[in-house]
Amino acid sequence: MMRKVQRAIVELKAGYPVLVSNGDEAELVFSVEGLESPSFRAWLGELDSSTLRLTLTPKRLESLGIECAGAGGVLDVPLDDRDDMAAVVETVRVLSSECAPQGGFFSDFGTPGVIQEAGLVLMRQGRLLPASVSVTVPAAAWSDVHAALYAQDLIKVEARDVLAFDGSVAQHLIRISEAQVPLEGAEETRFVMFREGGGLREHLALMIGGSANWPDPVPVRMHSACLTGDLFGSLRCDCGEQLRGAVQSIMAAGGGILLYLAQEGRDIGLANKLRAYSLQDKGLDTVDADQVLGFGEDERQYGIAVSMLRSLGINRIDLLTNNPAKLQAMRDGGIEVGQRRELLGKVTPHNRRYLAAKAERAGHLLETALKAGGH
Template sequence: MTSPSLAKLPDDLSQPLDQTALRSVDRAIGDLRRGDPVVVEDLQGDLALALSVEAVTPDALAALKLMAGSSPVLAVTRPRAAAIGLGEHQSPVVTLALGGGFNADTIHELVDPTRRAPQRSVSTLTIEPAELETREGAAVALAKLARLLPSAVVAPIRLPRGVTADGFVAKHDLMLVRARDILDYQVHAARTLTLVGDASVPLANAENTRVLAFRPPDGGVEHLAIVIGEPSGQDGPVLVRMHSECFTGDLLGSLRCDCGDQLRGAIAEISRQGSGVVLYLAQEGRGIGLVNKLRAYQLQDDGFDTVEANEMLGFDADERIYLPAAEMLRQLGFSRVRLLTNNPDKLRQLARCGIEVVDRVAHIFPSNGHNEGYLRTKAERSGHMF
């Protein structure tokens, strides 16, 4: 199965970088996480106020409507629209007009399946499709980047006579961010990673180990390269494991997944073979963040599998991209790898990012009594090769 995340990378990865755009998106992410609205500008220059659904209260809704001078809509992803009974849509985002008595509580019921509240009928809602380049689509993409529930309340801004966009933003002390910059953010952040730390860190199964930290210039989250032994791109393909961080599995030893086993197993196997690299990627929960992963666990306890739980929350089955991994490999001097993985999507994505995958090395560990369903879903729904 091809992950929808493949479509997130543009065909041309050589597009020019805009450091100001990176900073504006990063600041907008911070505002959204703090519960503040941000101004989103689409490709035509039209503006809208966007507010995370997690910050929605009756007062916040009233303030948003008053400030924008228009009625807001609720923007949800295609998977969430299907989950609440709005049918299948081709567009990545669906908007719902917030009329007919739909208030803050109703909005939370519509977007958060963990509330376990009775779902109200959506049959009377006015529904419109939206593409990612629209204000509504970009607002949802920004919520994803902020690791919030992937929905947003969006109100088109009707500028008063004589007021410019810059004047409106300054008057209300808001952050303005362009839709195109939001959609390009992950690619630009990955392509501008800079090495900011490098230290020897002896490990239990690999004493000759260095840990290198790479940070994007906007100050975003760091990715790590765990370099074991003395790998050299001159000696042939390097043994590599791409591992997305998993706080519950890697640190706490959770039995719900196989992440801790895969991380420690990769370190031990690379050490046994002499040298290689573990790329520790800041993409918790297949890219949805720790809090959303805990929400997904709640849904799994209700009987949904790991793919269904992500989609119930409004995410794709896998939200990760692997351009940061490819960029770190390039900076380390490696262009050809032997990849420790069971996931065919990783093979495709690394190749698309310009890294030659010479061989796939199986990376399988026994189930533990708690994760059989999880592993079965990875095989049956995501095509993992066990």
């Protein structure tokens, strides 16, 4: 089951569709990015459908001014002019990710079924834009679908397996490899790599200092990967400064662990983070930009971090964080947390708005930094 879902996610990221079934029902599911691929046009011709089914998340609907109490909403997008597919693709893109106007046909959203819910899970696990496009498979098209399945040109997954996969990733964590990697200011550091059971993501534990001399509780930092900040020194955030500051603080405390988690952009993925940056340039703050794309204010889950600490034999920690949600996640996972240690970066004209939004809207404890940085 897990392997099939994993393969389906890879196919979607490559621009190919996936057949998602639920009993006698089946739909061909595409990512929004996949609508630009030749495969989309080819399959649309085979299925001879008059509509696309667009499924959006509750947060995306909320950004459109639509109340949603369930798992999202489904809208039928008509294919009136197949010669102008660019217009159809643009319509879907705007409905999925732009600051679209409220009202009009937006009220026509229906309730998603199990297949549509599974489509959203596949997008979420692939860090794709969280909107799925699907087409019902009519009876006349099943011979072509079966031929594609037999030739392995198409992958089929059961909706129930996709939904089960969403909750099982953190339960299957494998310790893969490790090596000494001396760091500036922390020469006695060992990198330990973990891979999720689904094989899609890898995380690192940095064992800083000699473990025999670690204090009890063990100082721990959970750091979500930020390519733009950690590697390139982006001024839009304080992530790179926090990363290097955490290594220094842990070393100064006598050693401990830094968990480097593959959760780019609060776990929306790099492509979506760049989309959110573009929306922020139009005036939205970081929380609203993520919501326009269909995400919550923070998509991260920390079961992986709990599993990593368990694998390393760590049950008592002091946590370096400004985020109360991380404290609660550790306690909920059975990790005893002693103290919260503040970890602040510099406030600059480039990141002040970002940090203020985290403090005011996401509850991060950044008052000290924001006051020190001026108004």
